[in-house]
Amino acid sequence: MAEKRNITRLIFSISSLVDLGQEVTSAKSFNERMKTALYVVTGMFSVPKAALLVYNSNQQRLKLLTHKGLKDTTWGNIHVKAKHIKSFSKNEPYSLSKIKTNFLYNPNTEALEKFHTKTFIPLFAKDEFVGAICLGKRLSRPSYLRSEKNVLKVVANQIAITLHNSSLFRRLTNKVNENKKLYENMRHIYNDTIKAFAAAIDAKDVYTKNHSFRVAKYAVAIAGELGWKEKDVEAIYVAGLLHDIGKITIDRGVINKGEDLSVSELSEIKRHPQISYDILSKINFPWKDLVHFVKHHHERIDGRGYPDSLQGEELSDGVKILAIADAFDAMTTDRPYRKKLSLTEALHEVKKCLGTQFDRRISNVFFRVLQKEIKGETKEAQILPHLDKGFNPTVITSLLETITAELSA
Ligand SMILES: [Fe+2]
Known part of the structure; x- marks a missing residue:
């Protein structure tokens, strides 16, 4: 009986992972894709409230990217220092109590508690801390089985890669825009120089x-x-x-x-x-x-x-x-x-x-x-x-x- 339950769970996890894979690579906008990915995760583990946070390395803060079931999203950003990032296990689910005592400051944990965070998963892609998933209380059993934790890790990894790629793309786009502005400025200077030359010719x-x-x-x-x-x-x-x-x-x-x-x-x-x-x-x-x-x-x-x-x-x-x-x-x-x-x-x-x-x-x-x-x-x-x-x-x-x-x- 237990074996049959495990097989059913395994099949469900695999099909959810396939769904997730399709969602994060779909043609929808980035925000839409991330929202759907979060919904797939919460569906897999029967979690009615959850949030996906993205890490801003310049500000050293986690910011809300998308959520499910939250009424209040006005809470502050979560400050995460470099030393905490170093001690996180990559894409590993942490209980709230462990996060509270080991990593985050009080004001930050208040923010996490506002939407009943029970599990916190730091997201890493290519050794870079890119965000976190906060999962609320489960409707089924409160804790996660070892096999479920493994699935969570796979899911977290996939979402982390998508976040990383998007941030790379954003950085690249910013760079392209910066270069474009620089090029435009140079063009103006260039045009002005040519016009100045023309004025010098005509002045003669x-x-x-x-x-x-x-x-x-x-x-x-x-x-x-x-x-x-x-x-x-x-x-x-x-x-x-x-x-x-x-x-x-x-x-x-x-x-x-x-x-x-x-x-x-x-x-x-x-x-x-x-x-x-x-x-x-x-x-x-x-x-x-x-x-x-x-x-x-x-x-x-x-x-x-x-x-x-x-x-x-x-x-x-x-x-x-x-x-x-x-x-x-x-x-x-x-x-x-x-x-x-x-x-x-x-x-x-x-x-x-x-x-x-x-x-x-x-x-x-x-x-x-x-x-x-x-x-x-x-x-x-x-x-x-x-x-x-x-x-x-x-x-x-x-x-x-x-x-x-x-x-x-
Ligand atoms: Fe001439």
Whole structure:
């Protein structure tokens, strides 16, 4: 008879352990999983009141994670010192009296008594104290048989591992979040540094204040319309900001002279894309194409540009974008040798230079972006805010429609 009872108990314990195993590995939230695990344990041993506590090693305190049958959960946290942790047997059930006399202080035992703790199990995973299970009075026999204590140890071990893994995961998530914040801060510093560089470049040329910022914005607008990936858009943005960095080494008098440049002065100015490249290629940017965009921003489709006289499809899309963004801004701002063009004049000028200076496809995208911005169809206008407001939107829209229709034909 006793043997049959033992077998029935064994089968019950095994099936409960299987339940527990499934619960702690289920897809539920961590708190839900731990609550269900505690319910499985209390069901196994007929305990109506119980609590699962998690250990915070920084505060050296056990805190309530989840419970069963407790009305009052306002009791304080339980202070557990390192020396007590050392003397605990791992995942071993302790009677309350033993815990009271050997390990915990009075205020702590009061907290344990509030929910009638009769058995206290310190939870360990990989030698780390991670929490505790407090079991109340059993409805069946008050004490635990040796075999039941063994099952309790197995259960405690499983819960301890789950707690440990979750705390590892939490620590890892915190670390990832910390790194993310650090990375964001670095990015801000990085962006500010690049902008400061761009401001320094623009400051050298009295006529081109904020030129680099506008070129960067126009280039972003075109790349965005082309459906470029975020990282590539960033590359063209920074390329726009830094494309003229080489001008820093060129004499201010030559840069601001404008008209009547001597042959040597002109060739001096024409050196700036190569110098920009030389400077920037020493920096380990996260965008490998950036220096290429910068080096070739004065190339032309017909091969009459510089420094390498690239032509046609030798020019990458990034180069074509930067070329039109740069030239369009030059047309729509005052220069030492001429007044700025009106928007209508600038658009006609771009149109005139299609297939010679500018790529037709990329220019068409540029026209389309401008059209969308005028119609208010973009989330944030990148070009329009920098243009003179004196144009007639209806006239410009109709001009753009005509040009884009011709280009698409
Ligand atoms: Fe340039």
